[in-house]
Amino acid sequence: MFTYPDVSPKIIDEIRSCSVAVVVGHVGPDGDCIHSQIAMQKLLQRLGVEVHLANAGPFSRKEIKKYEPLFAPHVDKQLYDRNPLVVMVDCSTLDRIGYLGDEIKGLTLLTIDHHASGSKFGDLTYIVPKSFSTSLCVMQLYKALDVEMTYEIADHIFFGLATDTGFLKFIGPYRGETFQLMGELVELGVSPNDIYSRMEGGNTFASQRFLGRLLQRAEPLLEGRIMCVIEEPSDLEEFSSKDRPSDTLYAHLLSVDDVEAVLYFKISGEDLWEIGFRASHASSLDVGAISASLGGGGHRKAAGATVKGTLAELKSKLIEILRSLLD
């Protein structure tokens, strides 16, 4: 069975000797990022540290919106001058935290992450690529520092795990350790049932109508191996971009037989498109690489890029790239 690596004594000493800290996370934060930041804040507070939370946002995901008031958009000079320990969670490179990267330059940095892509950057790192969430890495810090977890903390940790695993859908075999950790959290009072409702609920009616519109417009390409969905200007007149039902749209279209990838063209400006990519679990397509070739970023299965050009140009370019990859 997989076991988490030990947290280094250097990290433990750094945390134990710290008096003021700022916990930062990546731009466009998701549930794992926000709940890991909060769980990390609570851990440090229990050790008597004065803790600040900072994130450059935007807090556009519905499941994290309510936490926005807890986060400062900047690390101001006053705080910087007190030489806080910077704890960066759910990312391993400074460019992922946006302009905050410039605001923390020169401070001691502790990185806690589960992404394989980032370099082992920074003075102190606890990076576990096999971990299904950063929040489970934070849980290891509670254990290493011998700080008792309350229900509230357990709930943050479970929520981070739930959002990063599509509520456990992405967990494969031989990962019993994750279920053992979940067992500990549930025994602290966490209700998976309640977490699921909070994670999947909270949709606006408009987002569900928008979903219906986009599903009707989905176009199968390359013998149905690709699904392409394109927004029209009238969509954004009728619906807000905040109501984009992206995750559900991808899930619905990837569930169609033979579909390997979904392309979602979102209007971002005049001849400016944000293209979302998702690949199916079974496909060998690496949409992260496709997105990177367009100047974007992401992972093998999920990626995005913002690209200038006309729709016709971009669409035919992508069809050519996909055709060559699928052959």
Ligand SMILES: [Mn+2]
């Ligand atoms: Mn994560």
